[in-house]
Amino acid sequence: MKIGILGLGLIGGSLGLDLRSHGHYVLGVSRRESTCTKAIALGSVDEASVDTNLLVTAEVVFICTPIGLIIPTVEQLIAYLPSNVIITDVGSVKTPIVQAISSLWDNFVGGHPMAGTAESGIEAAQRHLFVDRPYVLTPTAVTPKTAVNVVAEIVRQLRATIYHCAPEDHDKAVSWISHLPVMVSASLIAACMSETDSKVLQLAQKLASSGFRDTSRVGGGNPELGVMMAQYNRQELLKSLQKYRHNLDELISLIEQENWKVLEEKLQLTQQARTAFVDD
Amino acid sequence: MKIGILGLGLIGGSLGLDLRSHGHYVLGVSRRESTCTKAIALGSVDEASVDTNLLVTAEVVFICTPIGLIIPTVEQLIAYLPSNVIITDVGSVKTPIVQAISSLWDNFVGGHPMAGTAESGIEAAQRHLFVDRPYVLTPTAVTPKTAVNVVAEIVRQLRATIYHCAPEDHDKAVSWISHLPVMVSASLIAACMSETDSKVLQLAQKLASSGFRDTSRVGGGNPELGVMMAQYNRQELLKSLQKYRHNLDELISLIEQENWKVLEEKLQLTQQARTAFVDD
Structure with missing residues (x-):
């Protein structure tokens, strides 16, 4: 051909x-x-x-x-x-x-x-x-x-x-597993950068290891690609971000309330749910 | 000895x-x-x-x-x-x-x-x-x-x-690079789980690859460890989570406003900042 x-x-x-x-x-x-x-x-x-x-x-x-x-x-x-x-x-x-x-x-x-x-x-x-x-x-x-x-x-x-x-289903799915992670991960780096005590910031930079490396990887990726995702998949990404924010707020409020039992149940659910997405 | x-x-x-x-x-x-x-x-x-x-x-x-x-x-x-x-x-x-x-x-x-x-x-x-x-x-x-x-x-x-x-500086540093990532990452999995359209959820699970794998890894970890971090480092973790939420809200509002120029600048800063924490 x-x-x-x-x-x-x-x-x-x-x-x-x-x-x-x-x-x-x-x-x-x-x-x-x-x-x-x-x-x-x-x-x-x-x-x-x-x-x-x-x-x-x-x-x-x-x-x-x-x-x-x-x-x-x-x-x-x-x-x-x-x-x-x-x-x-x-x-x-x-x-x-x-x-x-x-x-x-x-x-x-x-x-x-x-x-x-x-x-x-x-x-x-x-x-x-x-x-x-x-x-x-x-x-x-x-x-x-x-x-x-x-x-x-x-x-x-x-x-x-x-x-x-359908194109719409594709865009919803990649919003969850590809575009949302970029914004979640970039916000983590931005939050860490906001530490105003320079000795704490330097210590954090020295102690950062595999957990931070993995969670921050896509947020430290190509900025043009990040903007492109947001620009072209804006509506779906915003929906995912709002859902994400809601789930984050739930975790914050469990920690505020010291509701360790429900926090543990939530973390058990995320541990379990992740296995349906990736192998390791 | x-x-x-x-x-x-x-x-x-x-x-x-x-x-x-x-x-x-x-x-x-x-x-x-x-x-x-x-x-x-x-x-x-x-x-x-x-x-x-x-x-x-x-x-x-x-x-x-x-x-x-x-x-x-x-x-x-x-x-x-x-x-x-x-x-x-x-x-x-x-x-x-x-x-x-x-x-x-x-x-x-x-x-x-x-x-x-x-x-x-x-x-x-x-x-x-x-x-x-x-x-x-x-x-x-x-x-x-x-x-x-x-x-x-x-x-x-x-x-x-x-x-x-100082013990206090240690706890602040690990809150940024170890405990905050767990909550950020767990919220990502929880948000994805909230997708109510089962065909979109299944597609997301099939398409998930390295970006999702890395960003969700610590959120899919040992639930008891996650609770322990929150319980013992509660105050510092809550401060980190509030800063994180603020940075997330900034990204959301840039996307809402279609302010691609400032979004790209933000992502350039996070790309640059990450190199001070980890090598790759």
């Missing part, structure tokens, strides 16, 4: 490596000439260009730009493309993207491969990035079944674990 | 292994006969007994019981001990313990080895548990210098990193 990839960063570059190894012919487009050259040298694409016209012969196009560029990129791209071309994206929030693009292009299937690393850029591209990682597809009631099947078949070749759901 | 250990669990048992390897003669006391037998078999102690009278010939006694038993144990123990015996403890909160015991025993030095593992009990005892881990000593203005020096010398033999500070 002839597959286009628009945006040759970590995700687009890694996708190209795997698709080529399955015999697909990969056309890559990047805004920068130097990225095109690297993508060819690394084996991520068969051909590359800064000109989106390159994608006119593709059967499927993956939009792998940063989330803020997905909609404008598609708006520009569809001027060239035959209407039977299937477009899919890899954005980490789905409702606004699916809503905007579905009204412009029938053969669009929203997607979200959950396979980031701390690295970014074409240099970070790697084979098998998607193996055993979730890859969510978010077709709507009007998405053509054939388009969904074609994208799903490609995703299966990546050996990712496919989930199908 | 003849050293007593009262409480033969992970910490007491591990302490005994290291102290014996440095040529000390170790006397161990446990409430259970079977633990005494195991401690001798594992090489944690030279002699063991369920009778605290065994410790009467010790020069230094480490109290390694659960935190709630430290004060009553010392109250009982000092009826037997010559007044020159140095007592130290390993409790994870210091102010209430140091206050209570200092008024009963002059030669008392509060201590906190920060070297837990997920395991507990004498079976989990291991050599070198304290190597390169923080070991906080919390002498007060009236603690005899010789007592502090004797305990510090023993801690140095464990190759732990020693910090000296």
Whole structure:
């Protein structure tokens, strides 16, 4: 199959490596000439260009730009493309993207491969990035079944674990397990920074170990990504934050009331509940 | 040196292994006969007994019981001990313990080895548990210098990193980096559990990965330990929780106002600040 990839960063570059190894012919487009050259040298694409016209012969196009560029990129791209071309994206929030693009292009299937690393850029591209990682597809009631099947078949070749759901359900789920943790964790660091006694702050910095490391990790991550999550998934994130705040207030009031029995019951419930989300 | 250990669990048992390897003669006391037998078999102690009278010939006694038993144990123990015996403890909160015991025993030095593992009990005892881990000593203005020096010398033999500070500063620091993270993290799990749409909850459970795993880890830990922290370090934890809540509210209101510029600045500050606490 002839597959286009628009945006040759970590995700687009890694996708190209795997698709080529399955015999697909990969056309890559990047805004920068130097990225095109690297993508060819690394084996991520068969051909590359800064000109989106390159994608006119593709059967499927993956939009792998940063989330803020997905909609404008598609708006520009569809001027060239035959209407039977299937477009899919890899954005980490789905409702606004699916809503905007579905009204412009029938053969669009929203997607979200959950396979980031701390690295970014074409240099970070790697084979098998998607193996055993979730890859969510978010077709709507009007998405053509054939388009969904074609994208799903490609995703299966990546050996990712496919989930199908409504864009709104995707955004609610990632708000809980991905976007809320960033804000919870960033607030922890911000609270610690607020310590005004410098000898206590320095002692805290020296004594911090695995508990603080783990709880603060995503709050100390890429600030642009954090803002992007809040911006694109604002409503769901705000709902999650309000629920979180309510649960936090409950714990605070149990501690204020010295209600150790109910606090222990709550902590038993969270200990138990966590096992349904992660293994260790 | 003849050293007593009262409480033969992970910490007491591990302490005994290291102290014996440095040529000390170790006397161990446990409430259970079977633990005494195991401690001798594992090489944690030279002699063991369920009778605290065994410790009467010790020069230094480490109290390694659960935190709630430290004060009553010392109250009982000092009826037997010559007044020159140095007592130290390993409790994870210091102010209430140091206050209570200092008024009963002059030669008392509060201590906190920060070297837990997920395991507990004498079976989990291991050599070198304290190597390169923080070991906080919390002498007060009236603690005899010789007592502090004797305990510090023993801690140095464990190759732990020693910090000296006031009990109150210790409790403030661990509230930030150890006790607050537990409540922050438990509230995250509790909030996720509150999702009423079962298909969204199930999707969240399937999509949860490293970000959720890390942020929720300490909130999914031992409920008794969480309650113990809240109970013994209640005032400092409540202060930390109030500061945390204030910082959380700031983030929520930035997202409500769509103030992406200031949100990004905040996240840049937390990204930067975290590096002063942990390496990765």
